[in-house]
Amino acid sequence: MPMSTNLSKSLYCSGVQCPKMLWLKKHRPELFDDSVMDQNVLETGLAVGDLAMGLFGDFREVPYGDLIEMIAETERLLKDGVENIAEASFAYDGMFCSVDILRNLPDGKAELYEVKSATSVHEIYYHDVAYQMYVLEHLGFTVTKACLVHLDRSYVRGKELEIEKLFKIEDLTDQVRAMQDDVEARTASLKQTILNPDEPGDDIGPHCSDPYDCGFWHHCTEHLPVPNVFDVSGMQKRTKFKYYNQGVISFEDLATGAKLNDGQRLQISHALAELPDQIDQQVSGASSPAFLIRCISWTSSLSSRRCRCMRTPAPMIRLSFSIHCT
Numbered sequence: 001m002p003m004s005t006n007l008s009k010s011l012y013c014s015g016v017q018c019p020k021m022l023w024l025k026k027h028r029p030e031l032f033d034d035s036v037m038d039q040n041v042l043e044t045g046l047a048v049g050d051l052a053m054g055l056f057g058d059f060r061e062v063p064y065g066d067l068i069e070m071i072a073e074t075e076r077l078l079k080d081g082v083e084n085i086a087e088a089s090f091a092y093d094g095m096f097c098s099v100d101i102l103r104n105l106p107d108g109k110a111e112l113y114e115v116k117s118a119t120s121v122h123e124i125y126y127h128d129v130a131y132q133m134y135v136l137e138h139l140g141f142t143v144t145k146a147c148l149v150h151l152d153r154s155y156v157r158g159k160e161l162e163i164e165k166l167f168k169i170e171d172l173t174d175q176v177r178a179m180q181d182d183v184e185a186r187t188a189s190l191k192q193t194i195l196n197p198d199e200p201g202d203d204i205g206p207h208c209s210d211p212y213d214c215g216f217w218h219h220c221t222e223h224l225p226v227p228n229v230f231d232v233s234g235m236q237k238r239t240k241f242k243y244y245n246q247g248v249i250s251f252e253d254l255a256t257g258a259k260l261n262d263g264q265r266l267q268i269s270h271a272l273a274e275l276p277d278q279i280d281q282q283v284s285g286a287s288s289p290a291f292l293i294r295c296i297s298w299t300s301s302l303s304s305r306r307c308r309c310m311r312t313p314a315p316m317i318r319l320s321f322s323i324h325c326t
Helices: 009-017 019-027 039-052 067-079 123-138 173-177 180-195 237-245 251-257 262-272 278-284
Strands: 084-092 095-104 109-115 142-151 167-171 290-299 316-325
Touching: 009 019, 009 095, 009 123, 009 180, 019 180, 039 095, 039 109, 067 084, 067 095, 084 123, 095 123, 095 142, 109 123, 123 142, 123 173, 123 180, 142 173, 237 251, 251 262
Parallel strands: 109 142
Antiparallel strands: 084 095, 095 109, 142 167, 290 316
């Protein structure tokens, strides 16, 4: 059976980040390490999306399920003249997208709103919205406005949650319209990448975690010695890639060819000498009673009236506690 070249907006954005990531998602999905998926972030994103559905008043939501049924339901709602449609779903030439909020306007006009649980506009969001505009306009819609909806960090919640103040709407229409030729060219290129039976030879780089951590990192680095430069504690990512590109990769390479601080040099020398971990040594040699102090921080994208420290989006909540070790 031939490989499907169908794209969704998430697959398209994966291809923007790294074409090899897209190829692996299509050909070798079993290699994906889902530990890179933060469940709290995913659940928060769903909660934020649900809240934003009512941003423009009454709406109808297209239930998630079979893609053909989602597209058919969207067509029914459009014919019925529903003004605000959440998860409006469309397909054009193998390109599928669900628009978080579609405003159905007269004379074939439409506004699209992509909802994110972030507190600012990131570069990848332009590609996301541009892809959706491309699909809609090739289906005959005139997209008069293409916007990103994100949390407004300056909002302070009172007794009741005010949806219209919780969110900030950024108009990206001009920017994403200027990207339409790029979407067409990139889509054609990504489809060719998918059809190639051979895995792309793209090397690792900063794009492996920008904008999202790639679940194929372990697969793409399986040829590296263990441990390697990417295991060094406290070293900035750009510095690690600088050494990687210079061929300074193994701990042996780093010991003689890298500028290291005292902690990094200690880590590497211990690993090369195959000495036990210092923390393990200190803990095993501790006399009873001993105390372990652990500091924990937690971020929530949603504000809460129950807690003063959570009345703004994305607060950093710092907690600490001690455990008595006997």
